[in-house]
Amino acid sequence: MNDLLPFHSLLTPEGRALLDEVRGTAPADELAVATRLRREHSPGLVSAALGQARLRERAAAKFVAQDAERMFFTPGGMEQSTRTSVATHRARRLHALGVRSVADLCCGIGGDAIAFARAGIRVLAVDRDPLTAEVARANAAALGLDGLIEVREADVTEVDPSGWDAVFVDPARRGGGTGGKRPGSGRPGGGRIFDPEGYSPPLSWALQAAAAAPAAALKVAPGIPHEVIPDGAEAEWISDGGDVKEAVLWFGTDAPGSVRATLLPGPRTLLGRGLPDPDVRSVGQYLYEPDGAVIRAHLVAEAAAELGGGLIDPTIAYVTADELRATPYATSYRITDQLPFNVKKLKALLRERGVGTLTVKKRGSAVEPEELRRKVRPHGPNAATVFLTRVAGAPTMLIGAPAPAAAPAPAPAPAPAPADGTS
Incomplete structure (x- = not known):
């Protein structure tokens, strides 16, 4: 108190x-x-x-600046709150499902509740921690949404959500003993918890709460093992500006059992089609780095199919192709050189080309980017990107630069008008 x-x-x-x-x-x-x-x-x-x-x-980095100036925060609540763009996307999806009331369990400082209310959804926001509940209540009032948001201080495991159109659960995913976040407390604890049954409350409880409502959205860590995702859940991985933010298990949608990667802003959504792993092929003129949400959702095969490409290695999520295609699901690079991993050769090549700005990316390599940058000591007016990776199992360096934006496919030509001028 x-x-x-x-x-x-x-x-x-x-x-x-x-x-x-x-x-x-x-x-x-x-x-x-x-x-x-x-x-x-x-x-x-x-x-x-x-x-x-x-x-x-x-908080201005997560919330709309005008909101952040009026809202109230706790240190842990601000760190664990959902970015506004992600919360808005989720709220719009719920509204499109016909949801007009939602029980927001483990509401924290109210970031998701605010997004729900702005989407026209009535909210019961529940948090066990007295201070966090007070902050959520103050935020609803500060933004003029207290008529749509009811904040209740309670243990979420004791709340009956059966009278609501949907349930949203955002459990704590950090440990820390007595300092850890209790169910709905909003308090930070120790390190991240990767076992969904170690969440507070655990995933098994959240699934029971989801079963009590016509629709549900359960926020989970992006690294959740695919094998623990229950049958019948639609799994969505969400990134914002190229950074993976979260995964959501959806219930009550029209695509149970499906997988999708959603990229914000947009949104752009890549749907899983159950494609087999792409073929491995030699490195082509272009290298594509799939968005993190695409990788986490195991949809690299779907992205490769759109690009007409293959993998550089069966264990590496880099797609290569000879043709540059526009895609929102991957960043494209034009590859100029492919070399076996050798620091001296890389240093000589960079010096020859006057590369002073060096971006180092790695996948499947133990070398740290900063360590490599210190060793090659780039100097000069030009820029380059080096990928430390494996190609067909061999440690390899791929050198290139971001590719120019590919032109979108032309729109189909309009059908000719009838000869008599009618339409």
Whole structure:
């Protein structure tokens, strides 16, 4: 309860005025600002306001800036909250399924609840931690959504979600003993948990909660083993700006048992077709690096089929082709050189070409990019990308550069008008 007192002080007129005053305070100026403000305000309130200002600045990377300036955060809640673009995508999918009410279990500071409400979905937001629940309630009010969001402080395992159109569960995926996140607590703990039964609450409980509603979305770690995904669940991996953010197990969709990779912004979605692994072939003129969501979803074969390409090695998720094709599902590079791994040869080649800006990518190599960069000491006006990988089982260096954007396929020509001029 002690944590609640400083937070409640921020909700008072004095606290809100202080938040406005400290907005944009540079870290180097915090001590001087705090010293000045403590002449007129309590030290606890000043510390809470400056801490909240720092959290709001950090939250702007995840939330819309105008929202972050008005919302309230806890350190753990901000770190574990869903990026707005991802939460909006999920909310739109639920709304398209006909969902008009959702039980948001383990709601944290309310980021997903806000997205649901803005999609026109009524929300029951549940969190066990008193401070986290208060923050979620304050955020709903700050954004004018408290009429659509009911925040309840409770253990999610004791909440009956059967009266709601859908269930959304975002369990804690960090450990840490007593410091770990309890069911719905929003508190950070230790390291990441990779076993879904180690989530809090565990995946088995979340599946039971999903079965009690017509539709459900269960947020899981992107590295969830495919073999533990239950039959009948649609599995979706989501990336934003090229970074994999999460995986979601969907129930109540029209594609049970399917797999998809969704890339934001867009969204662009690649659907699994159950294709066999692509053939292995020699390195062509172009190398494609599939988006992380495509790789996590095991849809490299589907991406390769779109590109007319094959793999450079049966164990490496790089696709190669002789033709440059436009695709949102992979980044393309034009390959100029293929060499056996040899630092001296690479250093000589880079020096000969005046490469001073070197991007190092690796897949299937134990060499660290920074270590290689120190050894070759690039210098010059030009840029290059080197891939440390395996080709047909052999350690290999592929040198190239990002390929120019391929032109999209031309639109079909319109059908000729009838000879009599009718349409």
